[in-house]
Amino acid sequence: MIQAKNIIVFLSNIVYLKKLKTQIMLYNEVKNFINGEFKSGSSNKIHTVISPLDGSELTTFNESTMEDLNEIITFAQKAQKAWQKVTLKERAQVFYKYKQLLEKNSEELTEIIYRENGKIHGEAKAEIDKAIELTEFACSLPQLVTGENMEVSKGVFCSSTRVGLGIVASIVPFNFPTMVPHWTIVNAIALGNAFILKPSEAVPVSSQYTAKLLKEAGLPDGLFNIINGTQTTVENICDHPAINAITFVGSTKVAKIVYQRASQNLKQVLALGGAKNHILLLPDAHPEMASSNIVASMSGCAGQRCMAAATLIAVGNCDAILNKLVDDALKIQCGTTLGAVISKAAKERIENYITEAEQQGAKIILDGRNTIVPGKENGFYVGPTIIDYATADMKIAKEEVFGPVLAIIRVNTIDEALAIENANPYGNACSVFTQSGGLANYVTENASAGMCGVNIGVPVPREPFGFGGWNESRFGSGDITGKSSIGFFTKEKKTTTKWNPEAGTNWMS
Numbered sequence: 001m002i003q004a005k006n007i008i009v010f011l012s013n014i015v016y017l018k019k020l021k022t023q024i025m026l027y028n029e030v031k032n033f034i035n036g037e038f039k040s041g042s043s044n045k046i047h048t049v050i051s052p053l054d055g056s057e058l059t060t061f062n063e064s065t066m067e068d069l070n071e072i073i074t075f076a077q078k079a080q081k082a083w084q085k086v087t088l089k090e091r092a093q094v095f096y097k098y099k100q101l102l103e104k105n106s107e108e109l110t111e112i113i114y115r116e117n118g119k120i121h122g123e124a125k126a127e128i129d130k131a132i133e134l135t136e137f138a139c140s141l142p143q144l145v146t147g148e149n150m151e152v153s154k155g156v157f158c159s160s161t162r163v164g165l166g167i168v169a170s171i172v173p174f175n176f177p178t179m180v181p182h183w184t185i186v187n188a189i190a191l192g193n194a195f196i197l198k199p200s201e202a203v204p205v206s207s208q209y210t211a212k213l214l215k216e217a218g219l220p221d222g223l224f225n226i227i228n229g230t231q232t233t234v235e236n237i238c239d240h241p242a243i244n245a246i247t248f249v250g251s252t253k254v255a256k257i258v259y260q261r262a263s264q265n266l267k268q269v270l271a272l273g274g275a276k277n278h279i280l281l282l283p284d285a286h287p288e289m290a291s292s293n294i295v296a297s298m299s300g301c302a303g304q305r306c307m308a309a310a311t312l313i314a315v316g317n318c319d320a321i322l323n324k325l326v327d328d329a330l331k332i333q334c335g336t337t338l339g340a341v342i343s344k345a346a347k348e349r350i351e352n353y354i355t356e357a358e359q360q361g362a363k364i365i366l367d368g369r370n371t372i373v374p375g376k377e378n379g380f381y382v383g384p385t386i387i388d389y390a391t392a393d394m395k396i397a398k399e400e401v402f403g404p405v406l407a408i409i410r411v412n413t414i415d416e417a418l419a420i421e422n423a424n425p426y427g428n429a430c431s432v433f434t435q436s437g438g439l440a441n442y443v444t445e446n447a448s449a450g451m452c453g454v455n456i457g458v459p460v461p462r463e464p465f466g467f468g469g470w471n472e473s474r475f476g477s478g479d480i481t482g483k484s485s486i487g488f489f490t491k492e493k494k495t496t497t498k499w500n501p502e503a504g505t506n507w508m509s
Contacts, residue, residue, distance in 0.1 A: 026051075026115060030061035030204045032068055032228055033211040035075035036221030041228055042068050047201055052118035052340035055378030061204055064229040066236050069196075072225045073242045076167050076194035079222025084164055084192045089142040091190050098186070098217035099135040102128060109209060113177055116203045118340030118380070123301055131182040134481065137463040138186035144464075145191070145486055155500040162490035164192025165244040165268065169237050171198045171258065173250045174342050175304040177206035183467065183481050184247050184489075185210070189223055191489045193245075196225045198237060202342055204228050238262040245488065247480055248272065249306075251400070252426070252472050259475035270476035270488055274400040275306040275428035275469065278421040279457065280414065280443055283316045285433035289455055291324040294406070294433070297457025299332055299384045302339045303404040304346075306473070307429050307451070307458045311390075311397050312408045313417040322388070322408065329366055329384045335373035340380045341403055347380045350403035354385055357396035357407065363388045368404060392420045400426070414442065422448045427470030429459055450474065 030049070031038040041062035049058045083091065102109070106128045113124035149159040170184040181197055188195050199207040207226050214224045227233055237243060238261040245268035248258040252273030259271040279294060297309035314322060332338050341347050351369045358364050368383025382403050390397045390407040397407045411417050421430055431453035432443040444452040450469040453459025461467060466479025478484045 025057055025059050027059040027112075027205050027208075030059050030208060030228055031226075032064055032072070033208070033224065033226035034068070034072050035079075035225075036215055038208070038211075039068075041065065043229075047230070049116065049202065049204060050343070051115055052342050052380045053115065054376045055344075055380070058116055059205060061201075061228045064227045064233050064236075066240075069227055069233075069236050069240060072196060072227060073167065073240065075222040076196065076225060077242065079220055080164065080166055080192070080194035083189075083194065083220060083223055088145060088190070088192070091192065092139050092142050094214075094217050094219050095135050095138045095186055095190055098214060098219070099132055099139065101213045101217055102132050102135060105209070105213065106132075109178065109206065112206050112209060113203075116205045117174065117177055118342065119301055120337060120339045123339065127176055127179040130179045133463060134179075134182040135186045137482070138190045140464075141187070141190050141486070144483065145490070152496075155502075156496065156498045158494060158496050160492055160494050162191070162486065162492055164490060166193065167196065167243050168193045168245040168247075168489060169196040169198065169243050171234055171237065171246065171248045171250070172200060174200035174202040175301060175306075177203040178210070180249050181207065181210065183249075184485070185214075185224065187481075187485045188489045189219070191486065193489055194223050194225070196227060196237070196243070198227055198229065198233055201228070201230050234258065235261070238267075239265055241265070243267060245269070246271075247488075249480075250274075255475055256472075268476075268488065270478060270480055271474070272306070272469070272480060273473050273475065274402075274426060275308075275473050276310050276398065276400055276424045276426045277307060277429040277431075277449075278311045278313055278417075278424070278447075279309050280417045280421070280430070280432040280434075281312055281314045281318050281321060282414070282432065282434040282436070282439060283318050283321075284435050285318075285321060286435060286455070287321050287324050290321050290433040291328050293455065293457035294325055295328045295332070295384070297431075298386075298406040299329070299338055299404040300458065302341050302382070304341060304402050305458075306469075307460055308402075309406060309431070309457055310401060311420075312406055313420060314408055314410050315414055315417050316412060326365055326386055329386055332384045334368075334371050334381045334383050335376055335379070338381075338384060338404060340376075341382055342380070344380055346402070347382055350382050350401055350405060353396050353399070353401050353403075354387065354405060357387050357390060357394055360391075360394050362390045362394065362396065362407070392423070398424065414439065418443065418446050422446075424448075425472045428473040429453065429469070431456055431459055 041064035043063035045063035255271035255273035430447035430449035466482030466484035468479030
């Protein structure tokens with residue numbers, strides 16, 4: 001009897017501790033968003049979300065199952081059929097209201113990104129600003145998707161219109177919890193589709209607020225949905241026959257898998273992978289402009305972006321600029337002007353790259369290993385790191401490190417530099433720093449990259465120009481944003497009509 005009573009007390013304490021743990025977490029449980037309502041995933045597998053700032057537990061979520069996805073599909077199919085009958089001009093009105101809500105709630109949304117991703121506040125705020133810009137582009141779609149009409153023969157007219165694909169899904173990464181989802185959410189829905197978002201399991205909180213604001217803006221239930229999970233959830237999305245198109249953003253390794261699996265299931269797929277971006281530094285570059293831009297490109301978002309400067313190829317004698325670059329990097333302070341990396345595993349992986357480069361003969365000019373931020377001792381930080389005298393065959397110069405690390409390779413000519421840039425398997429970005437227009441043109445014309453910059457460290461195109469790389473940085477056709485995205489999220493319908501029998505006939509009619 002006494003033992004039974006003790007067991008009951010023990011179990012009661014466990015329940016109490018679990019409740020207490022939930023109560024002290026910063027955010028409520030993350031849930032799926034299905035037909036306008038938040039619902040827990042139906043699996044018993046629970047994931048805990050950790051803040052990279054200090055290692056604290058932010059929230060939890062239940063893994064989703066195929067049953068959860070099926071439920072989303074059921075409501076999404078019905079909602080999309082009704083939504084497609086609404087004119088594009090009317091659909092866009094929702095996003096005018098949504099843009100206002102993003103602006104109104106910008107401060108709160110910024111704080112969420114800061115907490116769950118580890119970025120500094122300025123970088124988190126920039127994400128919200130970019131989401132607003134992407135929403136503005138969606139509002140402009142009625143002026144861009146106007147169709148065509150032509151009299152192709154006497155009395156015979158051909159017209160074209162674009163209609164939504166049906167149900168589309170986006171699988172997004174941890175590094176931009178708000179911006180990257182908005183690459184697809186607003187355009188895809190405005191163009192007449194129902195949408196399923198699979199957030200990164202590392203940063204699922206931001207998407208909860210996206211759902212709330214879209215609902216508040218008046219988006220009909222069933223058009224925007226969230227499903228939380230890990231690899232199994234991604235596989236379910238790739239396999240589900242009712243999903244017509246998928247976009248993916250993440251590593252090249254996974255991008256290939258998603259592209260192959262989903263395209264084999266006859267889906268339209270655009271999968272954006274990793275990068276190893278090169279910056280060519282020429283001796284005539286403006287010292288201030290070059291140094292500040294390269295340092296910002298290398299360290300911004302803790303280097304966790306596919307447009308980060310990863311390898312600097314110094315052509316000729318650039319020592320004066322390189323010395324200034326180191327001085328500027330020394331001014332960066334972890335926890336203040338440099339955010340955390342996403343996890344302990346990421347920190348260890350990045351530091352292993354640095355150690356291996358050092359063992360292979362590269363010179364560590366600025367070492368960010370073993371960085372600890374006072375007051376955030378359990379956070380995951382890597383300080384700005386500059387590695388000189390790297391060679392093109394080192395892993396640090398070939399593989400995506402995804403941290404605030406810059407490897408410097410020294411060469412004698414532009415052609416040597418371009419040969420190194422062209423040989424890398426990726427093709428996201430390439431920039432050149434020079435004051436010579438002729439040399440800048442030579443580099444941009446010969447670089448094997450989809451996005452090039454001149455005296456710009458992060459050459460991300462702005463709307464209406466699309467975001468998209470080449471080679472193993474992209475699988476599928478078109479770009480994920482801008483005008484190019486219209487073709488991805490719609491299909492074209494052509495109609496040929498003739499009403500006038502007096503017009504006569506010829507071989508065309």
